[in-house]
Amino acid sequence: MTPFRQVSGPAIPWLKPNTDTDVIIPIQDLLRPGREGLGERCFARLRYREDGSENPDFVCNQPPWRGAPILLAGENFGCGSSREGAVWALMGMGVRAVIAPSFGDIFLANCFQNGLLPVRLPMAAIRRLAAHGGGNASVTVDLERQLVIAPDGEAIPFATDPRRREALLDGLDEIALIQRHAAAIEAFRAQSEAERPWQ
Amino acid sequence: MLHGLRAGFKLRHHRPMQTMFDRIWDRHVVAELGDGWDLLWLDRILLHDLSGGRALRDVAERGLRVPHPARVFATADHAVSSAPGRTEGSFPRGGALVRSLREECARQGITMFDLGTGGQGIVHVIAPEQAIVLPGVVLACGDSHTCTNGGVGALAFGIGASELAQALATQCLPQKRPGTFRIRFEGARGPGVTAKDMILHAIHRFGADAGTGMAMEYAGEAVRALSLEQRLTLCNLSIEIGAKIGMVAPDEVTFAYLHGRPYAPKGRDWDAALADWRTLPSDPEARFTRDEVVAMRDVEPQCTWGTSPEHGAAVSGHAPRPEDARDSAQAAAWKAALDYMGLEPGQRLAGTKVDWVFIGSCTNSRIEDLREAAAMLQGRKVAPHVTAWVVPGSEAVKARAEAEGLHATFRDAGFEWREPGCALCVAANGEAVPPGARCVSTSNRNFVGRQGTGARTHLASPATAAASALAGAIADPRA
Ligand code: SF4
Numbered sequence: 001m002t003p004f005r006q007v008s009g010p011a012i013p014w015l016k017p018n019t020d021t022d023v024i025i026p027i028q029d030l031l032r033p034g035r036e037g038l039g040e041r042c043f044a045r046l047r048y049r050e051d052g053s054e055n056p057d058f059v060c061n062q063p064p065w066r067g068a069p070i071l072l073a074g075e076n077f078g079c080g081s082s083r084e085g086a087v088w089a090l091m092g093m094g095v096r097a098v099i100a101p102s103f104g105d106i107f108l109a110n111c112f113q114n115g116l117l118p119v120r121l122p123m124a125a126i127r128r129l130a131a132h133g134g135g136n137a138s139v140t141v142d143l144e145r146q147l148v149i150a151p152d153g154e155a156i157p158f159a160t161d162p163r164r165r166e167a168l169l170d171g172l173d174e175i176a177l178i179q180r181h182a183a184a185i186e187a188f189r190a191q192s193e194a195e196r197p198w199q
Numbered sequence: 200m201l202h203g204l205r206a207g208f209k210l211r212h213h214r215p216m217q218t219m220f221d222r223i224w225d226r227h228v229v230a231e232l233g234d235g236w237d238l239l240w241l242d243r244i245l246l247h248d249l250s251g252g253r254a255l256r257d258v259a260e261r262g263l264r265v266p267h268p269a270r271v272f273a274t275a276d277h278a279v280s281s282a283p284g285r286t287e288g289s290f291p292r293g294g295a296l297v298r299s300l301r302e303e304c305a306r307q308g309i310t311m312f313d314l315g316t317g318g319q320g321i322v323h324v325i326a327p328e329q330a331i332v333l334p335g336v337v338l339a340c341g342d343s344h345t346c347t348n349g350g351v352g353a354l355a356f357g358i359g360a361s362e363l364a365q366a367l368a369t370q371c372l373p374q375k376r377p378g379t380f381r382i383r384f385e386g387a388r389g390p391g392v393t394a395k396d397m398i399l400h401a402i403h404r405f406g407a408d409a410g411t412g413m414a415m416e417y418a419g420e421a422v423r424a425l426s427l428e429q430r431l432t433l434c435n436l437s438i439e440i441g442a443k444i445g446m447v448a449p450d451e452v453t454f455a456y457l458h459g460r461p462y463a464p465k466g467r468d469w470d471a472a473l474a475d476w477r478t479l480p481s482d483p484e485a486r487f488t489r490d491e492v493v494a495m496r497d498v499e500p501q502c503t504w505g506t507s508p509e510h511g512a513a514v515s516g517h518a519p520r521p522e523d524a525r526d527s528a529q530a531a532a533w534k535a536a537l538d539y540m541g542l543e544p545g546q547r548l549a550g551t552k553v554d555w556v557f558i559g560s561c562t563n564s565r566i567e568d569l570r571e572a573a574a575m576l577q578g579r580k581v582a583p584h585v586t587a588w589v590v591p592g593s594e595a596v597k598a599r600a601e602a603e604g605l606h607a608t609f610r611d612a613g614f615e616w617r618e619p620g621c622a623l624c625v626a627a628n629g630e631a632v633p634p635g636a637r638c639v640s641t642s643n644r645n646f647v648g649r650q651g652t653g654a655r656t657h658l659a660s661p662a663t664a665a666a667s668a669l670a671g672a673i674a675d676p677r678a
Contacts, residue, residue: 018407018507022646026629028630031278031292033253035416045648070284074439076408079647084359102408105377105443106343106357113361159520161375162234174361175261178369181230181238185371187266188229190238198464198472199242199336 002115003171004143007057007096011070012059013130013138015123020080021071021107025089027081031038037083039092061091067093070139072130073100075123078107087114097141098124099148112164115171119158143168206413218379218481220414223354227337232373239374243331244366245340246273246309247322249627251497253302254298254341255307255366265307267370272331275306276321280409281559281622281630282439283615287314290629320593320619323347323561326432328595330460334449334476337515339366343438344561344643346415350431351457352449352479354414357438377412380442381481384420386495391677393571394429395563395641395660397421399477399501401493403511413488415449416481421495427456428567435562435642439508448480469543500676502548503645505536505660510645512548514663520544539647540655541637548657548673554667555638557650558589558614558661560624563641568661569600573608575665577678581613582671588615590622614668626651639667 029041031179054061060068071090072169077100086121087110090098111118119141121129129139129150137151143165148156166172178185192199217225221367231237251273258265265271278293279285287294297314300585304311312318312325319325326332334352339345339362348355358366366372382401382414402409414482415437437445456462464472499513500511511534512518518537521544522531533572537544542551556562558572569591581587589609591597597619600606606616622630624642631651632638636654641664645656659667662676 015528016535017528018509020507020644022644022649026648026652027249027277027625030249031296031627061622074532076411078439079407079441080343080359080644081342082359084361087359102411104408105411105441106438109362110359113359121309143331161234163373163375174264174365174373175368178238178365178371178373181371181379184230184238185240185369189370192240196335196472196475197467198333 001113001171001173004096004104004115004117004168006140006142006144007069008138008140009070010068010137011072011099011129012068013064013072013133014059015072015074015126017074018076020078020094021078021086021104022080022085024086025083028081030083030085034091035088038089039094040090042093062106064136069096071095071098072126072139073098075101078105079104084110084113087111087116091116099129099141101126112168113174114167117141118150119148121148121156121158126157146188154171201576207282207649210293210565212510216482216484216486217370218416218485218487218664219352219446219479220379220416220444222355222479223337225336225375225437229371235373235435236373236588238371238644239337241366241370241372242336243338245322245326245338245345246271246300247277248275248279248293248300249277249661250341250360252296252303252562254360254363254367255303257330258368259303261368262513263368265309265367270309270370271309271367272312273300273309274319274322275300275314276327277621277625277627279620281617281620283617285618291646293628295661298365317594317598320595321561321621323435324564324592324596327351328460328593330457330463330469333457333463334453335473335479338595339372344435346437346443346445347435347561349434349437349444349446350427352446352447352476353455354444354659357442364632375635377414377444379416380413380489381418381487381491382418383492384417384421385419385492386421387497388421388424391500391662392498393660393662394425394432396501397493397498398433399503399508399511401499402436403441404493404510405440407507407509408441413442414444415440416487417445423450426567427452428492428565431565432562436508439643442526444495447536451477475632478581486555500660500663502639502673504540504542504544504659506539506645506647507536507642508658510536514548514673516548518542518544518546541635549675552637552665553585553639553672554636555632556664557590557623557638557640557642558664559588559590559592559622560642561592562643562659564590564596566596566599568641569596569605571606572661574667575662576608576612576614576669579612579669581668585668585671587613587668588617590617591619593619623650639664639673
């Protein structure tokens with residue numbers, strides 16, 4: 001997993017509620033192996049016109065936000081399918097942190113598995129960040145201090161699950177962490193199979 | 200050893216005032232990890248073609264083997280053609296995924312319900328059908344609709360690719376315990392009202408993110424009165440209310456459904472299992488993080504109008520007017536959804552012309568769903584301008600339907616009778632609703648582009664879908 005400490009840059013204002021993972025990455029782009037090229041396909045249905053050319057009206061195609069590292073979103077971002085390709089696509093497009101009032105549960109877990117930081121803030125704070133908009137207004141997301149710094153210097157605190165925060169800061173390997181419990185796992189299995197053999 | 204003892208304590212002692220969810224969770228805690236996290240034991244892991252082969256390869260590439268292959272089951276569903284007479288070669292890109300899954304399963308000794316073996320089907324349809332999922336088990340699968348399996352009283356949840364590899368490598372997953380959210384459906388179902396209508400109504404009422412961070416339990420008189428298959432439908436849309444997990448307490452209906460199925464316990468094990476399963480339901484005094492009641496007299500047959508499952512309405516109702524939204528963000532979302540769907544604000548839903556009807560998906564492709572639709576179609580004809588597909592959820596459902604003659608009813612009415620898989624639910628198999636076409640679908644997601652680029656999806660029950668196919672327009676199944 002890619003560790004995450006801090007990121008600074010323009011913040012894409014995409015404040016729609018219920019952005020689902022089908023919109024973030026179409027399933028047809030996930031039928032081939034590997035993650036290469038998924039960044040090009042992030043938000044493909046919005047980013048490109050039918051003829052394959054870029055849609056200039058879509059925010060991610062507009063100058064200050066092209067390749068921007070922070071995405072501002074509405075409620076329930078990443079709802080729907082469990083496809084981890086949604087996270088790979090966002091990261092492939094350059095996004096390292098998404099700020100939204102709420103996230104789809106499975107998408108949230110997938111973010112932490114890959115080093116994309118989901119930040120929960122109230123919608124009012126997100127609107128304030130979005131209002132700075134355009135130009136070179138730069139937002140900073142700092143996981144160590146758990147602060148979002150707005151372009152005008154306003155520092156907005158956020159909370160992250162302590163276990164996940166630690167894993168992100170250190171880029172921990174989850175399989176290795178689980179394997180530390182090998183003895184407990186084996187004891188549990190033996191007991192469970194004895195007590196409930198059908199299970 | 201300490202962990203083993205603690206877990207053992209929880210195995211033997213029935214704590215009062217517990218929810219079913221907490222009871223099953225507690226039984227599966229291998230180790231407490233702090234900050235509300237537990238290392239959970241997984242009784243079952245399910246794999247499908249889209250991510251299964253890759254996940255098994257990830258495990259192998261780390262030099263690991265799947266430790267408990269008998270606890271893992273696989274099938275091919277997402278990327279297989281549903282065309283009559285299909286083979287894995289019918290959709291070549293999917294064929295490569297199926298082959299990879301087959302090879303990796305063989306290498307690890309994992310059972311795969313392969314095409315044409317009689318057991319293949321949509322992963323969430325075959326798990327209950329084969330009794331791979333049982334009351335009280337914890338099950339994970341790399342698919343968000345794994346919550347479907349909670350209909351038998353299991354704790355089942357969807358995971359992404361990284362967690363899937365971890366699960367396969369260790370048979371465990373670190374998980375943070377969610378809150379609990381109970382919805383009690385009180386009163387009796389009205390005419391034409393199915394489990395699909397109950398859950399669409401609840402999503403519309405509580406919102407598509409009401410269940411985030413929660414495990415749902417569905418209870419109440421109207422849930423008790425549902426068949427097991429309808430309970431699966433109810434739990435299927437838990438992820439559409441935002442929850443990874445949805446459950447219904449097991450009861451005699453559950454036990455009768457499971458008895459004698461291929462992987463159900465047999466003989467003395469069955470008796471012991473039954474005694475255990477009867478202890479699972481939430482205690483009457485159990486407290487939930489959130490507890491809501493839905494009065495069944497408010498639940499009518501549903502049809503979504505927009506691009507989120509929360510964009511619901513009674514099929515006898517109307518699309519909303521953006522000026523009636525609670526705030527400007529909702530008004531903008533409604534306007535965008537109406538534009539995409541090609542609907543006028545306030546437009547009456549019934550009578551809106553449809554081009555496609557799809558009966559299928561892990562929501563509504565089981566034998567009772569097909570019976571419900573066929574009953575509507577008996578001796579009648581699909582409107583000539585409508586393309587209508589029925590895709591049974593599994594090879595077993597298909598065989599059963601054919602034994603009952605349902606396929607003839609569908610064909611005589613003008614439906615295509617197809618091969619089992621996800622098909623038009625997700626359009627990952629080369630099949631899609633064309634751009635701009637309007638489809639009444641028994642699936643679970645009406646997202647932009649879900650059934651194909653530019654496709655317009657209205658979610659509804661099998662009866663409503665069948666009625667709409669006949670009318671050539673969205674239709675009330677009670678009409
Ligand atoms: S039928 Fe649809 S929702 Fe169900 S598993 Fe397949 S793609 Fe997912």
